[in-house]
Amino acid sequence: MEVILVQKSFYEEVGLKVGLEIHQQLKTSRKLFCYCPPILRKDKPDIKVVRFMRPTLGETGEIDPTMLKEFKKKRKIVYEAFSDTTCLYELDEVPPYEISTEALEIALTIAQLFRMKIPDVLLVSRKQYLDGSVPSGFQRTIIVGLNGYLELSNGKKIRIVQLCLEEDAARKIAERDNEVIYRVDRLGIPLVEITTDASLSTPDEVLDAALRIGALLRATGRVMRGIGTIRQDINVSIRGGNRVEIKGVQRPEWFKPLIDNEIKRQLALIEITQELRRRKVSKDEIDNVKIIDVTEIFKNTAAKFIRKAIQRGEKVYALKLPKFGGLLGKEILPGRRFGKEFAERVAVITGLKGIIHTDELPNYGISEEEKAKLFEMTRADKEKDCVVIVVGPEERAKEALEEVRERAKEALEGVPSETRKANPDGTTSFERPLGGAARLYPDTDYPPILVDKSLLEKVSRSLPEYPWKRVERYVKDYGLSREYAERIVLSERSEIFEEIIKMGVPAKLAATVILETMTSLRREGFPVENISDEKLKDVFHYLIKGDISKEAIPEILKALSKEPEKDIKDILKELGIRKLSLEELDTIIEQVINKNIELIRLRGERAFKPLMGDVMRIVRGKIDGKTVSERLMEKLKEKIATLK
Numbered sequence: 001m002e003v004i005l006v007q008k009s010f011y012e013e014v015g016l017k018v019g020l021e022i023h024q025q026l027k028t029s030r031k032l033f034c035y036c037p038p039i040l041r042k043d044k045p046d047i048k049v050v051r052f053m054r055p056t057l058g059e060t061g062e063i064d065p066t067m068l069k070e071f072k073k074k075r076k077i078v079y080e081a082f083s084d085t086t087c088l089y090e091l092d093e094v095p096p097y098e099i100s101t102e103a104l105e106i107a108l109t110i111a112q113l114f115r116m117k118i119p120d121v122l123l124v125s126r127k128q129y130l131d132g133s134v135p136s137g138f139q140r141t142i143i144v145g146l147n148g149y150l151e152l153s154n155g156k157k158i159r160i161v162q163l164c165l166e167e168d169a170a171r172k173i174a175e176r177d178n179e180v181i182y183r184v185d186r187l188g189i190p191l192v193e194i195t196t197d198a199s200l201s202t203p204d205e206v207l208d209a210a211l212r213i214g215a216l217l218r219a220t221g222r223v224m225r226g227i228g229t230i231r232q233d234i235n236v237s238i239r240g241g242n243r244v245e246i247k248g249v250q251r252p253e254w255f256k257p258l259i260d261n262e263i264k265r266q267l268a269l270i271e272i273t274q275e276l277r278r279r280k281v282s283k284d285e286i287d288n289v290k291i292i293d294v295t296e297i298f299k300n301t302a303a304k305f306i307r308k309a310i311q312r313g314e315k316v317y318a319l320k321l322p323k324f325g326g327l328l329g330k331e332i333l334p335g336r337r338f339g340k341e342f343a344e345r346v347a348v349i350t351g352l353k354g355i356i357h358t359d360e361l362p363n364y365g366i367s368e369e370e371k372a373k374l375f376e377m378t379r380a381d382k383e384k385d386c387v388v389i390v391v392g393p394e395e396r397a398k399e400a401l402e403e404v405r406e407r408a409k410e411a412l413e414g415v416p417s418e419t420r421k422a423n424p425d426g427t428t429s430f431e432r433p434l435g436g437a438a439r440l441y442p443d444t445d446y447p448p449i450l451v452d453k454s455l456l457e458k459v460s461r462s463l464p465e466y467p468w469k470r471v472e473r474y475v476k477d478y479g480l481s482r483e484y485a486e487r488i489v490l491s492e493r494s495e496i497f498e499e500i501i502k503m504g505v506p507a508k509l510a511a512t513v514i515l516e517t518m519t520s521l522r523r524e525g526f527p528v529e530n531i532s533d534e535k536l537k538d539v540f541h542y543l544i545k546g547d548i549s550k551e552a553i554p555e556i557l558k559a560l561s562k563e564p565e566k567d568i569k570d571i572l573k574e575l576g577i578r579k580l581s582l583e584e585l586d587t588i589i590e591q592v593i594n595k596n597i598e599l600i601r602l603r604g605e606r607a608f609k610p611l612m613g614d615v616m617r618i619v620r621g622k623i624d625g626k627t628v629s630e631r632l633m634e635k636l637k638e639k640i641a642t643l644k
């Protein structure tokens with residue numbers, strides 16, 4: 001217990017605050033603002049459209065800096081579409097059609113489940129996106145609920161700040177230097193965005209909240225499931241740090257490492273800020289440094305990539321960071337130096353590979369002598385300053401160093417507020433500065449939506465059972481342990497659990513297959529998530545009919561996970577799985593007994609165990625173990641009697 005106490009006080013001590021943002025696609029028959037089917041296609045698109053993006057003034061009269069940055073990339077955007085399952089709306093050639101009432105109803109259901117305030121009139125807004133993921137340059141979004149709450153398993157109540165019904169963006173298919181390709185089949189699929197307040201104070205609470213929100217969404221039975229249908233982002237901050245949004249948390253087990261690393265990163269950045277303040281670095285000082293051309297130093301460098309770039313006509317530019325000596329080389333996470341924060345930003349914004357700084361030199365073929373010349377040409381102090389160089393075409397290289405200058409100035413303030421991408425190893429990388437409120441403005445194409453009282457009543461009459469109430473019911477009605485009941489309710493297959501039981505499958509068996517068998521198969525590397533609910537139900541159907549024994553289930557699931565479309569009948573044939581008749585079983589038992597007469601003479605009834613092992617090796621999966629054990633015991637006793 002002591003360990004837990006230590007951990008808790010650590011998160012308390014750093015003042016951890018985490019908020020969750022969950023995007024969940026809804027299960028509807030059409031898209032949110034057009035009548036196209038909400039399906040993703042794997043085949044070749046037959047339409048291609050090329051566009052460029054421009055930013056517009058927001059409601060507050062400013063241009064959002066994030067949007068401006070996207071615009072500066074001047075990229076060509078290619079949209080791929082399908083003439084039979086996408087329409088002119090996805091390509092922003094016609095105004096929105098009438099909103100999907102089905103989607104609205106699901107969103108209202110979710111809002112009521114979180115006990116949110118639902119506005120009398122719903123307004124459609126536009127959220128700017130200039131990365132190209134929405135051809136119109138904005139996503140249509142509607143606030144459907146405000147100020148609800150969710151109770152965590154530790155009894156703490158967190159606020160659900162807002163629920164938005166919005167359109168999903170297009171899928172990014174490929175990205176090249178100055179071109180990005182999107183497919184618009186995903187564009188317009190209705191989704192809800194759920195935002196919690198930042199009151200989650202440990203990684204465990206974050207996990208609990210995410211699982212509970214997920215269970216609540218699935219309880220409606222009207223949300224999509226599977227990879228890519230739910231997306232989770234977290235906002236992490238600590239005392240003295242800043243709000244950093246981490247996007248794309250794909251698995252629940254990522255929460256803890258991501259949060260722990262972000263705490264370490266912010267602590268290290270705060271320390272660097274304090275050090276810069278001790279060194280009395282000022283913004284003006286950084287602003288006054290000129291970017292200079294240092295190409296001549298590297299004319300004959302041993303660093304091949306620089307020499308080649310110069311031959312191509314590219315240049316090397318340098319920027320002195322006054323009094324930053326030693327800091328860019330400082331480790332902020334294991335294997336990750338402060339310099340990487342600069343490099344990633346340069347890479348994302350200018351597309352250049354990155355930066356080189358004097359803290360890491362000599363290296364990459366750059367010599368001690370060249371390093372000394374760098375200090376000399378930039379009039380930098382070898383001990384106190386740091387010099388950053390960038391290789392590339394003149395304009396982009398200079399732009400990159402301006403970005404370095406910006407990041408250096410931000411270091412004087414502390415942790416920059418930004419959006420970062422979650423990596424599978426628990427680290428994050430820079431994606432863009434955090435978007436501001438200037439990106440939201442009213443949609444002039446769609447009239448306000450009056451929320452009909454009768455619709456609200458209809459929704460509240462048919463609210464699904466709360467998952468936590470379902471836990472109680474499973475314990476009481478099905479005799480499941482509380483742990484099993486909770487795990488079933490939180491699991492992805494919770495929806496079909498009751499259907500399986502209604503087929504006549506014992507609750508404990510259904511729970512064991514869903515929780516234990518499926519999990520261990522996944523750990524062994526079988527992609528059981530490929531198995532559809534329908535197929536899983538089919539397997540249980542065969543069990544109930546008596547065509548297979550429960551011992552055969554793991555083998556069938558293994559095969560199904562690899563060929564999820566295959567008919568179960570064919571899988572059974574291939575695996576040679578069929579139920580043995582009692583006569584066939586008896587014959588096998590007799591054969592095994594006759595082979596082991598000596599053993600039986602010697603050990604009597606104690607020979608049962610090894611004999612059972614022998615019989616099961618032959619009949620496993622073809623008949624249930626209980627029947628085998630009963631018949632074997634009976635036959636064994638008969639045999640012993642004849643031997644006396």
Ligand SMILES: [Zn+2]
Pocket residue numbers: 031034035036085086087088089090
């Ligand atoms: Zn459409």
